[in-house]
Amino acid sequence: MLDSTVTTRTQEVLDTLNAALAAGDVDGVKALFAADSYWRDLVALTWNLKTVEGPEGVADMLSQQLEHTAPGNFQIQAGEMPAEEDGVITTWITFETKAGRGWGLMRLKDDRIWTLLTALQELKGFEESRGTRRPMGAEHGARKNRTTWKESREADARLGYDSQPYTVIVGGGQGGIALGARLRQLGVPTIVLDKHDRPGDQWRSRYKSLCLHDPIWYDHLPYIKFPDNWPVFTPKDKVGDWLEMYTKVMEINYWTRSEVQSARFDETSGTWTVQVNRDGEQVTLRPTQLVLATGMSGKPNMPRIPGMDNFKGTIQHSSQHDGPDAWNGKKVVVIGSNNSAHDICAALWEADADVTMVQRSSTHIVRSDSLMEIGLGALYSEEAVANGVTTEKADMIFASLPYRIMHEFQIPLYDKMRERDADFYAGLEKAGFELDWGDDGSGLFMKYLRRGSGYYIDVGASQLIIDGEVKLVKGQVDHFEEDAVVLSDGTRLPADLVVMATGYGSMNGWAADLISQEVADKVGKVWGLGSDTTKDPGPWEGEQRNMWKPTQQENLWFHGGNLHQSRHYSLYLALQLKARMEGLETPVYGLQQVHHLS
């Protein structure tokens, strides 16, 4: 009985919503939203990634988009039942727009919409060839001069020479590969370019002890899930092999040993001229769309410190450090105290190096098992799968929590972890390690979304610090001497190797390198929410700056992030590109504004 009441109440809201949308009645829609409410739209109505807030925000968005996008037919998703918990009714929904079909999640409080997620899933008339639409492969019957699959793949290899791709993706890590797979499925002629020898080398080239910090359920790529014998935390070379296999079987046009040297946009023709060094051959590509998937952890932030040039030992950025083997018995100083710094210190300790970590500012640490259980378990775990929470559903539930209030959901989880691991944190503090929990106590995910740095998921290095096996020094590096690093308080740390685990710069730095400083500035900072917390200056953006959505530079896009983001957001970027290729109307609501240059 209760369920049918909940269903009826939900249906009434959807019926009223459909009637108001059909009548172009913006005020009618506005009245359905609670005073404190959020509508997050992924491409369906806004042709952007956009969260609008409150009835006024909804009205503003609809007054611009309603006529062009004609959303309607909001329904409870077939086979799903709305559920009520703590006064909130949650329901999976489907809907349509003029251009496509979508999926989403709606939460009601007091029969008013509290949160609404609308996410475009496919374009009408351009549905992917999957499931019942899968290609036949074989063409039965007899036909002269037929083309085999192999021959058509060989013809694909001429893309870029005999014909031009619509899209060029610079960077063939997991981001470029996931997007390349989606665009291939959507029939968008695309080339993925990477300077490495093989797909997956992005991971192979990292320090040898690295395993993914996120668990397998969070890491799937689109279309092909990891098999169920796959380890929970994938070793980096195994990720590399998976990416290489995936690139091949998803038939991605992937050029290895191909470095993009420059890219220029011609306003008149609306195309890019991309200069590529393909294994020594100079190739010019002329795509319409250019995607930088060059890595948010790809542009090393390497501070220039006095005396570096005279240092007689070796200085490496963490991205250049390939492992501890050469440093047995040597003195190593690692500058920084986030993920890479910890992983590198632990591996060096295992190889019997004499390791010192220099902590410059506070770091947020969570133990991996606590994070898995308390932070991720409900959405990404074997238990979640058993409860019917597929990866796709988990991604949508995660996406349905508006960034504005996400920290409110996160804070209690991290309070729980702090309590559960109290002895561990006491040990770290006793060792002199400066901890934080994010500016507002909201922990790791918020730090990742806001600034992409400032944390370590503990898989063992913290105990080495607690036990004094990895020495810990607090302070700022002042200068280098020939054989040592000297901190501003005069502490002198003799070193054969100094690893600068000093993080990575904003992705618009890639635009500066490959296109121009002018375009980098025109686009502005990439990443962050505008939360006005450390390293994420305001004003409030509501979405990740410049990621997966139109930028101030026509036909220039940024893609990347962790495996979850690459998987989920590659769909929305792919649909935006496909729609443009097909000449669909794509009016963008709330184009990204620029408040910071980097």
Ligand SMILES: Cc1cc2nc3c(=O)[nH]c(=O)nc-3n(C[C@H](O)[C@H](O)[C@H](O)COP(=O)(O)OP(=O)(O)OC[C@H]3O[C@@H](n4cnc5c(N)ncnc54)[C@H](O)[C@@H]3O)c2cc1C
């Ligand atoms: C140490 C470390 C651990 C991490 N652990 C995790 C984890 O556990 N889980 C997770 O999800 N994420 C993790 N990440 C974050 C993120 O997932 C990785 O950085 C990931 O590699 C990003 O993928 P990407 O495709 O966006 O960029 P990248 O993998 O960095 O790929 C970018 C590619 O662009 C290429 N490129 C750059 N410039 C050019 C050019 N001019 N021409 C041609 N090619 C170019 C590079 O060769 C590179 O292959 C980690 C990152 C680091 C650094």
